[in-house]
Amino acid sequence: MEKLVLTIAAIMFSAGMAAAADPLEGTWRTTADDNGNSGLIQVAPCGATLCGTLVKSYDSSGKEMASKNIGRNIISETKNTGGGSYKGKVYSPDRDKTYSSKLKLSGDTLKVSGCVFGICRDGGTWKKVR
Numbered sequence: 178m179e180k181l182v183l184t185i186a187a188i189m190f191s192a193g194m195a196a197a198a199d200p201l202e203g204t205w206r207t208t209a210d211d212n213g214n215s216g217l218i219q220v221a222p223c224g225a226t227l228c229g230t231l232v233k234s235y236d237s238s239g240k241e242m243a244s245k246n247i248g249r250n251i252i253s254e255t256k257n258t259g260g261g262s263y264k265g266k267v268y269s270p271d272r273d274k275t276y277s278s279k280l281k282l283s284g285d286t287l288k289v290s291g292c293v294f295g296i297c298r299d300g301g302t303w304k305k306v307r
Contacts, residue, residue: 226254
C-alpha cells in the first residue's frame with residue numbers, strides 16, 4: 178500500500194511539473210516600430226521551443242488595423258537560458274528582417290533586442306497583457 182501511495186504521488190508530482198507554463202507564455206503588447214505600429218504577440222510552446230504569433234496589429238493612433246503579418250511567428254526558436262533570459266529569433270515586420278534575439282524577462286515586462294549580420298536593434302520593452 179505504501180508503495181502504491183508513493184507511486185501515485187510521484188506521478189502527480191511529475192504531471193504538475195510538466196504542466197508548469199514558462200513565464201514567457203502569454204500575450205505581449207509590443208512597442209511601436211519605425212512606422213508607429215504595434216501589436217499583440219501570443220507566446221506559446223511550439224515543439225521544444227517557444228514561438229510568438231502576431232494576433233492583432235495597431236496603427237500609430239492605437240486603432241486596430243489589418244496586417245499581412247497576422248498569424249506570423251514574430252518570435253521563433255526561443256529557449257529559456259535561465260535567469261529570465263531567452264535566446265532565439267525575432268522577426269521585425271517594419272524592416273522585413275529576422276534577427277537573432279535576446280529577450281530579458283522582468284515581471285510583466287520583456288526587453289527585446291536582436292542582431293543580424295552584426296547590425297543590432299533595440300526592439301523596446303514589451304508589456305504583458307495576459
